Amino acid sequence: MSDWKDLFQGHILDRGEAYYFDGAVLELHKTEHGYHAVVEGTEDYEVDIEMEGGRVCEMYCSCPYAEDGNNCKHMAAVLFEIEEQNGEDILAEETCPDAQEQEVKELLYYVFECPQNNLVHIYKLKEICTDKEWEDYRKQILKNPKNYNILYPFMEKEGMYEPMLECLKKETFTYNLDRYENVLKEKFPEQVRDIYISYLHHEAERAGNRKRYRELMKYLKKIRRYPGGKEKASEIAKNWRAMYYRRTAMMDETGKAGF
Numbered sequence: 380m381s382d383w384k385d386l387f388q389g390h391i392l393d394r395g396e397a398y399y400f401d402g403a404v405l406e407l408h409k410t411e412h413g414y415h416a417v418v419e420g421t422e423d424y425e426v427d428i429e430m431e432g433g434r435v436c437e438m439y440c441s442c443p444y445a446e447d448g449n450n451c452k453h454m455a456a457v458l459f460e461i462e463e464q465n466g467e468d469i470l471a472e473e474t475c476p477d478a479q480e481q482e483v484k485e486l487l488y489y490v491f492e493c494p495q496n497n498l499v500h501i502y503k504l505k506e507i508c509t510d511k512e513w514e515d516y517r518k519q520i521l522k523n524p525k526n527y528n529i530l531y532p533f534m535e536k537e538g539m540y541e542p543m544l545e546c547l548k549k550e551t552f553t554y555n556l557d558r559y560e561n562v563l564k565e566k567f568p569e570q571v572r573d574i575y576i577s578y579l580h581h582e583a584e585r586a587g588n589r590k591r592y593r594e595l596m597k598y599l600k601k602i603r604r605y606p607g608g609k610e611k612a613s614e615i616a617k618n619w620r621a622m623y624y625r626r627t628a629m630m631d632e633t634g635k636a637g638f
């Protein structure tokens with residue numbers, strides 16, 4: 380147990396004290412578990428300080444710095460104000476074991492039982508678990524079909540490019556491949572090229588109007604920009620001419636695209 384001031388970096392504490400002296404702490408009032416206040420800054424920020432037996436347990440602030448998991452100057456300003464109003468010292472307990480355990484439980488539930496629309500909760504979990512746990516959690520997150528929305532951003536953030544390629548190979552649309560093409564093309568040019576090629580085979584069979592043919596040409600040209608891609612693209616165009624010679628619009632578009 381230590382003084383609450385130990386929860387802050389020196390310069391943050393100084394700025395918090397300056398805020399407090401400037402009267403930036405407004406509307407300080409008691410809540411069920413501690414205090415709530417509004418702190419006037421670049422914007423008005425909402426601060427909650429949770430306390431247990433005169434000790435600081437948890438702190439929240441709506442500013443961007445706190446959102447990244449830091450203890451901010453607004454929290455410090457509020458604590459100066461609380462101390463001043465109560466005329467007694469406030470202590471800090473580094474961890475409130477019960478509260479922390481509860482938080483972990485809630486996070487686990489949230490991450491594994493609910494569909495994720497962003498990476499916020501996943502990375503909160505990463506922050507509080509061990510490396511070994513994370514390895515396991517990460518696998519579970521990737522396997523969960525509910526997480527399709529965040530699958531690619533997550534793999535990108537984790538630097539999991541090979542698993543990303545494997546997933547892309549199974550897709551029938553190029554939306555995600557197009558999105559991550561720049562990231563992947565430097566590391567795996569041949570593989571990316573080949574995924575586009577297999578997409579083209581698949582799509583050429585199903586395409587039935589000029590709009591789709593044009594789309595095919597866009598990808599055929601794209602393939603040309605990959606290593607060995609010129610030959611591959613010409614080969615594909617040659618096959619199309621042989622297979623689809625009855626599709627006049629497609630032949631027309633192939634010609635216009637320069638094949």
Ligand SMILES: [Zn+2]
Pocket residue numbers: 424440441442443444445451452453454
């Ligand atoms: Zn803040």
